[in-house]
Amino acid sequence: MKIYKITDGSQFKMKNKIKSLINSALTLAYDNGDLKSPETDEALPEVLIEEPKVGAQGDYSTNISMTLASIQKMAPKKIAKAILRNINDPDSFFDKIEIAGPGFINFFINKAAWYPILKEIHQMDLGYGAENIGKGKKIQVEFVSANPTGPLHVGHGRGAAVGDSIANILNFCGFNVEKEYYINDSGRQINTLGRSVFLRYKELFGKDIVFPGDCYQGRYIVELAENIKSINGDNFLNIEEATAVNNCARFAAETILAEIKEDLESFGVQFDNWFSEQSIFDSGKVAKAIENFQNKKIIYNKEGALWFKTSDFGDEKDRVVVRNNGLTTYFASDIAYHQDKFNRGFERIIDIWGADHHGYIPRIAASIEASGVNRNRLDVILIQLVNLLRDGLPVAMSTRAGEFVTLKEVVKEVGRDAARFIFLTRNSDSPLDFDLELAKKKTNDNPVYYVQYVHARISSIIRKGKENGVADIKWNAEAVNMLKESEETDLLKSMNRFPAIVKQSAMRLEPHRITFYLMNLASSFHAYYNKHRVLNDDPLLSCGRLYLVLAVKKIIRNGLGLLGVSAPEKM
RNA sequence: GCCCCCGUAGCUCAGUGGAUAGAGCAAUGGAUUCCUAAUCCAUGUGCCGCAUGUUCGAUUCAUGCCGGGGGCACCA
Numbered sequence: 001m002k003i004y005k006i007t008d009g010s011q012f013k014m015k016n017k018i019k020s021l022i023n024s025a026l027t028l029a030y031d032n033g034d035l036k037s038p039e040t041d042e043a044l045p046e047v048l049i050e051e052p053k054v055g056a057q058g059d060y061s062t063n064i065s066m067t068l069a070s071i072q073k074m075a076p077k078k079i080a081k082a083i084l085r086n087i088n089d090p091d092s093f094f095d096k097i098e099i100a101g102p103g104f105i106n107f108f109i110n111k112a113a114w115y116p117i118l119k120e121i122h123q124m125d126l127g128y129g130a131e132n133i134g135k136g137k138k139i140q141v142e143f144v145s146a147n148p149t150g151p152l153h154v155g156h157g158r159g160a161a162v163g164d165s166i167a168n169i170l171n172f173c174g175f176n177v178e179k180e181y182y183i184n185d186s187g188r189q190i191n192t193l194g195r196s197v198f199l200r201y202k203e204l205f206g207k208d209i210v211f212p213g214d215c216y217q218g219r220y221i222v223e224l225a226e227n228i229k230s231i232n233g234d235n236f237l238n239i240e241e242a243t244a245v246n247n248c249a250r251f252a253a254e255t256i257l258a259e260i261k262e263d264l265e266s267f268g269v270q271f272d273n274w275f276s277e278q279s280i281f282d283s284g285k286v287a288k289a290i291e292n293f294q295n296k297k298i299i300y301n302k303e304g305a306l307w308f309k310t311s312d313f314g315d316e317k318d319r320v321v322v323r324n325n326g327l328t329t330y331f332a333s334d335i336a337y338h339q340d341k342f343n344r345g346f347e348r349i350i351d352i353w354g355a356d357h358h359g360y361i362p363r364i365a366a367s368i369e370a371s372g373v374n375r376n377r378l379d380v381i382l383i384q385l386v387n388l389l390r391d392g393l394p395v396a397m398s399t400r401a402g403e404f405v406t407l408k409e410v411v412k413e414v415g416r417d418a419a420r421f422i423f424l425t426r427n428s429d430s431p432l433d434f435d436l437e438l439a440k441k442k443t444n445d446n447p448v449y450y451v452q453y454v455h456a457r458i459s460s461i462i463r464k465g466k467e468n469g470v471a472d473i474k475w476n477a478e479a480v481n482m483l484k485e486s487e488e489t490d491l492l493k494s495m496n497r498f499p500a501i502v503k504q505s506a507m508r509l510e511p512h513r514i515t516f517y518l519m520n521l522a523s524s525f526h527a528y529y530n531k532h533r534v535l536n537d538d539p540l541l542s543c544g545r546l547y548l549v550l551a552v553k554k555i556i557r558n559g560l561g562l563l564g565v566s567a568p569e570k571m
Numbered sequence: 572g573c574c575c576c577c578g579u580a581g582c583u584c585a586g587u588g589g590a591u592a593g594a595g596c597a598a599u600g601g602a603u604u605c606c607u608a609a610u611c612c613a614u615g616u617g618c619c620g621c622a623u624g625u626u627c628g629a630u631u632c633a634u635g636c637c638g639g640g641g642g643c644a645c646c647a
Contacts, residue, residue: 054591063589066627076627101590102627147647189647305645316574316643323645330647358575359642384576385640426584429576431640433583442609445596449609461606468606508587516585519594530602530611571609 014496015049018060018107021087022047026064028086035082036072044071051497058098058106059493065103076103114492115480121495121551122475129558131503134175138345141167143352144264145182148257149193149216154386154434155354157267157407161423161564162383163352164269165511168562173506178272178346182337185253186278187330192216194249198236200225201248205234224252263408268416268564280336286328289336289371290321298370308335313366335367342373350509355382381509383428389435414439417565421448424515424563447515448565451522451556456571458525458553461534465546468535479544487528488545491552494521498555502562511563518559525552 026047029035038044045067052061065079072079080099087097095108121128143163146156164179171177184190196215200222203209215221228236228251236244264271280286290306293299298309304324308331311318321332341349353360358380365375388395388405395405411419418439425447426432442449462473483492498517505513534545557567 050589052590053586053593057590061590063628066589069627104590149647184647187647192647303645307645320645325645327645329645355576356641361575382576430584431577444609446609447595450595453607453609457607457610464606512585516594523594526610527612529606530608533606535606571607 014060014109014113017093018049018062019047021089021093022062022064022083022105024088025083025086028088029082032086034085035068035074035079038071044068052104052106057100057104059109060107061104062107063104065099065105069103079103080105111484111489112481114489114496115477115483117492117496118480118547118551119475121554122547125554126558128554129498129502130172130174131499131506132174133503133506134170134173136174136176137347138178139170139175139348139350140178140180140341140344140346141170141350141352142180142182142341144260144269145184146260147184147189148253148260149189150218150256151220152260152263152407154388154405154407154410155383157410157419158386158423158428158432159352159354159383160264160267160269160407161420162381162428162511165420165424165514165563166350166352166381166509168564169502169506169511169514172502172562179270180273180275181271183257183274183276184330185257185276186281186333190249190253191245193252194245194247196221197224197228197248197252198241198245201228201236201244204229205237220256221252224248224255227251227255263406263411266416267407267411268420275337277333277337280333280340285336285340286333289339290328290332293321293335293370296370308363308367308370310363310366310370313369315362315366319363331363331367334364335371338364338368338378339371342368342371342377348377348379350379350381352381352383355384358382379509381428384431386423387431387433389433389438391437392435395436410434410436417452418446418448420564421451421515424511427510427512447519449571450526451518451560452565452568453571454522454525455553455556455560455567456569457529458549458556459569461549462546462553465535465542470543470546473543473546473550475547476540476543479540480547482538482541482544483548485528485532487524487531488548490524491521491528491548494524495551495555498559505562514559514562518556518563521552521555521559525549 026035030037045064047062047064048067049060049062052058065076065083068074068079069076077099080103083105084097084099092110093113095110097108098106100106124130141163144152144156144160146152152160167177167179192215196211199209199211199215203211203222204225211217225248228248236247261274290299293308294306298312299306299321300309301307305320306322307318308321309318319331320329321335322328338349351364361380364380365378368378369375388410413436422434422439423432438445439448440446444450465473483489498521501513501517505511532545534549535542536545560567
């Protein structure tokens with residue numbers, strides 16, 4: 001993965017500055033008796049700085065006088081006044097400070113105070129927005145992990161987009177991230193795959209077959225059978241059926257997996273590790289895990305099966321790990337697999353699953369706890385369904401009947417950027433409507449192009465600027481000081497917010513926050529662009545504005561990069 | 572029956588304790604001799620599902636109910 005330069009704490013942090021100004025004011029007020037000095041053992045509320053939604057309420061505000069009211073036994077407005085009396089602002093950082101509503105203190109920042117942000121953005125460049133919360137910790141994101149029994153469909157695409165973006169964001173925030181795909185290449189459904197293909201194979205030779213309902217129905221099964229026929233002729237008809245089925249299974253799984261890899265590649269998703277389920281059987285880790293739990297007396301025998309006492313660890317009932325026919329369940333390999341993840345040194349692991357697997361969380365958490373690892377080192381993100389639409393009407397999809405729209409088809413039709421972006425326009429918790437026609441539209445309806453267009457427009461301005469003789473765009477205090485328009489301040493404020501958005505997105509594992517932020521920044525830019533000319537008659541002003549829009553361009557690029565979406569120079 | 576997610580403007584959705592709850596779409600009217608009109612500007616809309624509680628303050632937290640979706644195998 002890429003390594004980002006992260007300079008911890010070097011970002012321009014308005015909130016922290018205001019916070020410290022208030023804290024000094026409080027100290028002063030305690031000293032001179034404007035406010036009652038707190039008892040030493042008293043828990044003081046933290047000074048919280050927030051951005052009001054309404055412009056008239058200032059750039060920032062704090063509710064500290066309300067939270068102090070009960071401790072001070074004083075009316076919030078009186079406390080606010082006492083704080084104001086003691087605020088020291090020698091650099092005239094504030095234009096004005098107001099007390100409003102029930103006792104909010106609203107701060108109006110001097111425009112000039114925003115300018116250093118620009119310098120910051122240009123200096124940090126590719127690293128702007130990176131908050132070092134990971135501190136190099138090893139973290140694993142496991143996602144997609146679709147069974148190699150059929151092609152990836154749109155639902156997998158959503159998981160891929162979310163997983164890849166989360167990995168990008170965490171990497172950006174200083175985690176040492178590994179992306180992993182778990183291949184279910186063992187067990188019953190692989191056998192079913194083999195049976196399905198073998199039946200179709202027999203069919204190709206004119207044999208009468210009965211194709212059971214639990215077999216895979218799709219066209220691709222017939223294609224796999226045709227491939228086998230062209231390679232092996234009728235050889236598989238002349239060997240023992242079990243062997244033939246097994247051969248078909250191996251061939252089919254390998255072929256499908258290769259296609260899955262290809263599809264993901266063209267979707268822009270690359271994994272660091274492809275982990276085979278079979279490999280944890282081969283290495284004896286499953287057997288070892290079971291034995292270990294038996295020694296701990298948390299696996300018991302009932303009616304010929306082995307049960308893991310997950311109910312001792314918060315699950316609602318116990319779960320079978322070895323069936324009475326001697327076969328292990330998937331849960332057994334999952335136990336070993338998750339143990340293996342932690343043994344590989346990951347401090348945290350993130351599993352991204354379809355929402356239909358949510359019932360699985362308690363038992364996996366139980367197995368982790370039982371293995372002596374704190375369960376909160378695992379995060380599970382559940383991805384809700386994707387409803388595929390065309391012009392507002394549902395596109396029929398049924399895995400059972402083998403009719404589903406594959407990820408490949410969608411990417412081919414709407415493009416990778418549009419697909420990835422749209423997958424990230426919702427919280428993973430919410431079902432997502434994906435309209436193929438809308439995704440192709442190149443209008444305001446389609447947020448991808450709305451954001452990308454900002455990047456292209458700015459690139460164009462910069463090209464134009466070069467033609468006009470502006471060789472390099474750099475910090476010029478005099479020029480930057482000319483950025484006085486309200487739309488310019490809006491842009492500066494919005495850009496200042498980016499690191500906080502990234503941080504929140506990383507902590508809560510929610511990439512859609514970046515998506516929304518980018519749409520918002522794009523909107524501020526387009527409004528600015530339509531109202532003011534960057535390249536204008538005044539060379540100094542043009543210089544300042546170029547410096548401004550180049551910063552916007554960098555943030556758009558960084559943000560889109562986190563989503564895995566390209567930032568085009570031209571559109 | 573039990574568990575999980577969702578319920579916010581006509582539609583699709585943001586908003587994890589603050590003030591007058593936001594955005595896009597849809598609707599109507601406007602903007603381009605000029606850096607990309609894949610753009611912008613203007614004009615509305617809300618028992619934030621219901622109820623109780625916690626709080627100075629609840630769309631946000633807790634509990635219960637209603638409605639929608641999903642999950643509850645010696646399946647994967």
